[in-house]
Amino acid sequence: MAAPAPILRMSGIGKQFPGVKALDGVDFRLLPGEVHALMGENGAGKSTLIKVLTGVYDIDAGEIELEGRRVAFSSPLAAQQAGISTVYQEVNLCANLSVAENIFIGREPRRFGRIQWQTMRRRATEILSRLDLDLDVSAPLTSYSLAIQQMVAIARAVDIDAKVLILDEPTSSLDADEVAQLFRVMRRLKEQGIAILFVSHFLDQIYEISDRMTILRNGTLVGEYLTSELSQVDLVGKMIGRELADLEKLEARPPAREAAPLVEADHLGRSGAIEPFTLTIHEGEVVGLAGLLGSGRTEVARLLFGADHAGTGSLKIGGEQVNLRTPRSAVSRKLAFCSENRRAEGLIPDLTVRENIILALQAARGWSRPIPRRKQDELVDKYIAALNIRPANPDQLIRNLSGGNQQKVLLARWLILEPRLLILDEPTRGIDVGAKAEIQRLVAELSDGGMAVLFISAELEEVLRLSHKVGVLRDRRLVAELDNDEGLTTDTLTETIASGARS
Amino acid sequence: MTGITGLLDRRRTVPQKYIPVLVTAGLFVAMFVAGGIRYENFATGQIILNVFIDNAFLLVVAVGMTFVILTGGIDLSVGSVVALATMLSASLLKDGWPAFAVMALVLVIGAVLGLAMGAIIHYFEIQPFIVTLAGMFLARGLCYTISTESIPIDNPTFTDIAQTRINFGGDLSVTPSALIAVAVVLIAAYVLHYTRLGRNVYATGGSEQSALLMGLPVARTKIAVYTISGFCSALGGLLFAFYSLSGYGLSAVGMELDAIAAVVIGGTLLTGGSGFLLGTVLGVLVLGLIQTIISFEGTLSSWWTKIFIGLLLFVFILLQRVFSGGSRRRAP
Amino acid sequence: MSRILKHRLFWPVVVLVALLLLNLVFTDGFFRIEMKEGHLYGSLIDIFRFGAPLILVATGMTLVIATSGIDLSVGSVVAIAGALACMRISDLSDQNSVAGVLSAVGIALVLSVVLGLWNGFLVAGIGIQPIIATLILMVAGRGLAQLITDGQITTVQSSSYKLIGGGYWLTLPFGIIIVAVVLALTAFLTRRLALGLLIESVGGNAEASRLAGISARGVLIMVYAFCGLCAGIAGLMISSNVSSADGNNAGLWIELDAILAVVIGGTPLSGGRFSLSGTVLGALIIQTLTTTIYSIGVPPETTLLFKALVVTIVCLIQSPAFRAKVFHRRRRPVPASTAPEEKVRVSA
Structure with a gap:
């Protein structure tokens, strides 16, 4: 040329x-x-x-x-x-x-x-x-x-x-x-x-x-x-x-242990958002959700977290029938949700890293029971170190951090609650490759430690690398639930998304 | 290769933007009809004309306010600028200035005051609420510095304008002030709809950041709307001087609230970017008609006006939520 | 030194000190505080005493503004609370009866809280923009206050009621004590307990706060109710001080002064971070300004001119854009990308 x-x-x-x-x-x-x-x-x-x-x-x-x-x-x-x-x-x-x-x-x-x-x-x-x-x-x-x-x-x-x-x-x-x-x-x-x-x-x-x-x-x-x-x-x-x-290292995921079901959604749905779906998430299990934008991935997450009201169906958490009316009630049952829309639904830009990290815990305790400052420092320092948040200054305003570090702060906000189910909606979107690998590794570690994770991502490789089980969504409907075994590849996933057929 | 018509998820929203104005219009008609049934001599054309006559100054002020609110700003200084205009006119006329020189000077001062506030708001990024609040104190303070007493106006030009009636035939007549107000409305509506300045006002109110990135002259637009509002307030002040034939530092206290209420009742969103001038006109008419009805009722005390206006505001805001609220919610 | 210069209360303090020094030059013994008949007297005490209602209203306003709201109705609530209390007291057979006055005060305060709840309901329940939601009560409330007093100026002859705004206790004007108690309580709730964090969080990003498990709605309603309560107490103070209720003029424009006090004190109207001490400072600046004008012999007509001047100066000095343009003469690099970005989102 x-x-x-x-x-x-x-x-x-x-x-x-x-x-x-x-x-x-x-x-x-x-x-x-x-x-x-x-x-x-x-x-x-x-x-x-x-x-x-x-x-x-x-x-x-x-x-x-x-x-x-x-x-x-x-x-x-x-x-x-x-x-x-x-x-x-x-x-x-x-x-x-x-x-x-x-x-x-x-x-x-x-x-x-x-x-x-x-x-x-x-x-x-x-x-x-x-x-x-x-x-x-x-x-x-x-x-x-x-x-x-x-x-x-x-x-x-x-x-x-x-x-x-x-x-x-x-x-x-x-x-x-x-x-x-x-x-x-x-x-x-x-x-x-x-x-x-x-x-x-x-x-x-x-x-x-x-x-x-x-x-x-x-x-x-x-x-x-x-x-x-x-x-x-x-x-x-x-x-x-x-x-x-780093990105390669995670490839070998141990198979999911047989564990008790933690979240059981039975024909849970909301008209105009997502058709009724049935999904079970076990303790220590990473369930991936794959599908195009607008296929209902986020809507599933929001229903499970009580961010939106479910119109139909029922939800059991730890075997107990629940009706999640607000995110608050979900948090009290040890569910956590990191939204895909960091800026609109995650960050409080004017607050410091420390305040952003303790926010959910403080909300769960209520305003009349403040977290003692020493406890705050302890928790915050621990997670800044564990997640490698940079700059490692808890009093920095979160708006001054890069996208990847903001994402880690939001993760820390939920991790200090020690949730039983962590819902991650596009946690790696728009952040750099290094931070992406760190977050992926973290998800794997958490699930090894017994935490259930619902992992939503547009990148099929990522979903495949992390999940034990993949739910495929299409046109606001959960069309397939596939075990992540040897046979499952990005190609088969793409095909399922495209055809909408259960394989 | 097909188009992407399949991706279109357009909802039927076209007539929606007219709904608030239509509701206000409907309310105006309903009030008029109700008044006509309840009181004798109410359902005449002159009643409506009288509303125009009695509220000419408010109409002009509200026009300026509409420009400001459409950009997402607010102007609290309008009432004080009205008072300042009456005060300046009265005192200058007393000193023997020619009437037209006084009018020109007053209008220029109003515009310059608005210009200054607009410039501070834009270049120093201070909230309009605070800047125009300072402007409100300034203008009111200037009034009191001129005089704390009411100054009568006996200039022949002013008294002529005050007493002139323009007959429409029949028993219908209006004052020149009402005609000026209508002219201001028409010009402003043209500017908003058919000129770049007007469209830039809407764009700035829709998203200032976008307007900036699209290369629109945001600075000029924002400063222009405050200048227009200052000018309209000064003009409103002149009309008020024609109406009351005096200048008084305590006149038009709280007129900014009436103007804002008229704009809101007219269906313009305080967040900016959406609304019509016709709505503002209807808003002023509704406010005027409430006062007329209360004066016809006779037994109702003046404070019921405030309570009614408050109620109306509530009902309108509620209606706006119902009509526009649905589409503004989180969409996929 | 540069740390002090950068402290956000630096400039308000400078302005307040400058105003006080100005007074010292013009008035002999301005700083003198005397004890007369077991009461403290002096210009400084007066500034606090006359500024007490404003500080109260501004305290409630600070929390509202921190949630990125605004409450325009406080002036009307001031008038309504005063009007209701005075009407109840004037109906008493013995206007000095402590129980009767207490019940009147109680009813007035309950109504103030109810009015605050109404604002909170409009803002948090229905989702109306705060400035419009409270505009409703601002306009209608004046009418209500006049309705309560039937358009008259209601006077009362009650020494018990007079105590609130005009009396003394432990050598101090009772109003100052009330303000101190309310401020201490507010500071305790917001800074010692976690209410402040939740308010700042809701003000910074309401949806994110909800998803973090905060009951944003509850916080908002609580804050507006608190603001109504503060305005109600201020209303009692104002009407008690003159032993009468004027539905039309009591608390007129106090909402504007209160908002100014908050802004001068460094809490941005956009919400988020708030500073209670800044607000107190702001309210004191406004009150000192009024006192100064009287004491240095400027004609009182020009009070507003000076107010405009001081407000403009304080706000300009605090504006980062102004400082950047005037003091550094360099183009602002970073803010251009941080602040506007939040507005960019398209409501699709």
Whole structure:
């Protein structure tokens, strides 16, 4: 492939935050018509590089060239006008406005200063149909799913005559069909000569769509590679800077011991959320839940934890019939639930690591029985050490921690309760590879110690590696329950998810 | 290669955004009809026109408030700015300033005050509640510095405007102030619906962060809405001066609450990004009609107005929860 | 030194000290405290005495704001509590009867708690935004207070009732003692017991708190009820001090002063972390400001101007954005990514 001249070239980029060197002498280039993956662990400097490029931050050192001309953007708007558009991880559109407005706001077709609504709707429909989307453009954006909202964001970006399109973790909340649709759109854009900068935590996706990748580590450049010439193992090694045997070590799981059933759900269901399902979890057993996003994985977890009320069926915990009306009553029965949505349903950002860790225990004891400070310090120090939480400062605000460490704090919050069942919903999503391995190892240890775990993950390898038994969900229904023996592979799982048949 | 129509899970929400306004309109009609049945001489066009006449200033102030609330902000200073406008007009007129110079100056001062508050809110990231509260103290304090007494206005231009009646034929007539208020409403509705500024107001209220990332001029928009609100308050103050022909530092105490109540009853969400100007107009009319009914009733004491307004607020907020609450809940 | 500078109460303390020093310059013996007839007198005592209702209301408000709520109705509750107590006392055959006054006070306080529960129910039970939920009672409550007193200013002649707002006990104004007790109790509940952690947690993230097993609803209702109680006590104090109840003007704008006191004291309106001592400091600043204006001979008409000025200064100094822009003249690097992120979520 004769390399055309890069459309974007960043050289020697440096960016300093108080106490942190976020970027140090990073070079980066982007060729027209390529999908270029930006890789690195959390905190490697990916988002800083993107923010520097799009004018959210100033740079302290280095220079940026767009089409051979030196540029320095003062704001995302300036970057956009120069042809660099960004679609962020969480859709950054105004959900209260209509689809058409979201595509055109800020550059609405006008005559004598008056917005031409007709023209705007017509053009919006055209633009969307070019991306195979057929939407009612005058409907508010809220009425569409997240995936559609993302496509609208891309439609907006592309229509602003983008030369460079930055997709910052666009796939983290999409299911497989939606990802496929997104990739179709990306390929189409690529054919039109648009350079796409793509960030994702899903390695399979990177290998499917990207042509080239740039790897960052701790704010410095590791290197630029052709995707076809770098194996996944090498990639991971370069990202974390050490050989990753950890992920492999867990492969050999001892078979589940025969133990007493801890949780027995009998035709438990909630209309509109999950069809009635029957599931038994034994002590010391890891039950994995596999299925696409929106298949009802989270809903199963929420019902078992009392976060939502069950409409039908019954639930037994330790052989006793229970009716979980609130998470509070679940906690009192020693159930614990780590939500997939860390920021909205887990963290209390203004509180310290210590307070976040003791929160559930304190809630269980009630406000009139405070945990003595010495006991707090003891527990917190123990779990900071055991889970390797960094920085190991209990009085640090949790919002200042990286995603992986926040996740560990939330785990610690539940572990100090010594639960009998720990429900983990996507505990490893969006966190770096090192922390991921540590969390996986922890799950294995806990179950060896007799704790039951319900493990939900979009990554089938992970589910297979950890679980004794895998429940497969599809279209809000538990379609199969498979023992994790020699015969079960990611392929058979994928097939079950796809076909919905019990094997 | 099929489209992704299969993924569409659009719910029927299109008419939903109009429901709060329709409910308010229905309530207004119901109150009017009930009044007409209960009292003689109630169900006339002039009653409605009188509501416009008596509440022209509130309408203008509420228009400004609507802009601010649509961006998710709040402006507590409006009542004081109204009082300041009446005070400034009265004292400057007493000093022999020409009427139109006074009006222009008052409007400019109102706008500048709003501009300053908007700038502080945006650039120093202090909550609008606190900044406009300080603005409220400032404007009220300025009133008292001018005078603690009421100053009468005898300027001919002002008295002319106060006494002029514009006849619509029949027995129907309105004051110029009411027409000005209607003009303000129409202009504001046009701005909100047909100009970039207006759409940016909605976008900023929907999600300020998104608006910023979409490259919208959020700073300018936020500062603009407070400027508009300041301007509207000053204009409302002028209308109030026409209405009362005096300037008094204690006038329009608590008008910010009436304005906010009118906006809320009109179906605009205090969180921003959703609502219509027509709703605000209806909100003001409903508040005005309550007062009219209480004055027709005769035996009811004035404090029942407050209790009724409180009840109405409660009912409307409850209705809004019922209609919009369902769709705002956690969706998959 | 830099640690002191960074302490979040540093600037409020500076402002309070500056105000007090200003008084010292203009008023002889401003700091003098005398004993007359077994009572303590002095300007400092007066600041506490007159500031007592505000401190009370602001204490309740602090907890509400910590849950990321706001209570606009406290002024109305102040008026209602005073009105009800005075009406009950004026109906007594012997207005000085301790039992009668106690029952009047008791009924008024129970009603205040009920009004607080109503706010809590609207916020936590129905899920209405706090600012609107309490706006309802703010508007309607004034009407209710006037309804209770029938629009009149009700006066009472009761020495027992007078004690609450105007009397002395153990050489100190009784109001100060009440404030001290309420503050101590609040501090005990929130800091010694774990209520403070739960409140801050609910204020920081209500859904996450619920999933952690906290009864967020219960916490919210309790906090609003407590705020109503504080406002009720303040209302009794205010009406007792003047031996009358004025449904229209009692406690007018006290909610704004209380919110200001909380914000000046460093508790953000967005909820989460709260500081009780900051709130007391904030309330004292507001009260000292009023006293100062009288003592340095500024015409009282301009009180509000000074208030606006001080509020603006304190809030500006405490605003990180202001400090960054004015003192450092550098672009803020980190906050841009932390704070707004929470707002980004799209309600799909």
